[in-house]
Amino acid sequence: MSLKKIIIHPDPRLKKICKAVDEVSPALRTLASDMLETMYDAPGIGLAAPQVGVLQRVFVMDVAGKESAPDPRVLFNPRITWASQELSVYEEGCLSIPGIFEDVTRPESVRMVFTDIDGKHHEEEFEGVAATCAQHELDHLDGKLFVDYLSGIKRRMITAKMKKLKKEQAREE
Numbered sequence: 001m002s003l004k005k006i007i008i009h010p011d012p013r014l015k016k017i018c019k020a021v022d023e024v025s026p027a028l029r030t031l032a033s034d035m036l037e038t039m040y041d042a043p044g045i046g047l048a049a050p051q052v053g054v055l056q057r058v059f060v061m062d063v064a065g066k067e068s069a070p071d072p073r074v075l076f077n078p079r080i081t082w083a084s085q086e087l088s089v090y091e092e093g094c095l096s097i098p099g100i101f102e103d104v105t106r107p108e109s110v111r112m113v114f115t116d117i118d119g120k121h122h123e124e125e126f127e128g129v130a131a132t133c134a135q136h137e138l139d140h141l142d143g144k145l146f147v148d149y150l151s152g153i154k155r156r157m158i159t160a161k162m163k164k165l166k167k168e169q170a171r172e173e
């Protein structure tokens, strides 16, 4: 197990469409396990492969919260098969955009098909924070960030702030 470095926006790797996974190989299982460790360490409720520089269609999440037992999830090749008409607004954050939180509107529930860590296919409905998180992660696999839903002015202000943060980080290294 090892911690991966989380890429900060803006970065070309966060804008790429990720490649479908052919087969859940041992290397991809190791990647998923490292991503879970990195997500818990951050801490965050989700993490997508491009955030650690791997342009493949896989994300991990755990929306169980502190009061419940951990519920680590790994989704390969996730696809939305249904989205509710009802929308919900959630104040989103992103480990690639640290310290920024903004309201984003998305379908309140979605059904996703995906392959699990054992290579088994599933279709599952997510609602509430799990639906928000799963959609946020799926967006990462298509090169999309939550700031892409904000106004141009807000997005540019956030991007400028992140550029400054990255410069400061580079100086510390």
Ligand code: GNR
Pocket (backbone or CB within 6 Å): 043, 044, 045, 046, 047, 048, 051, 090, 091, 092, 093, 094, 095, 096, 132, 133, 136, 137, 140
């Ligand atoms: O840790 C995270 N919290 C979060 C809060 C609201 C909506 C989405 C998220 S996902 C985020 C981790 C992350 O950046 N995943 O890509």
Ligand code: NI
Pocket (backbone or CB within 6 Å): 093, 094, 095, 096, 136, 140
């Ligand atoms: Ni994110």
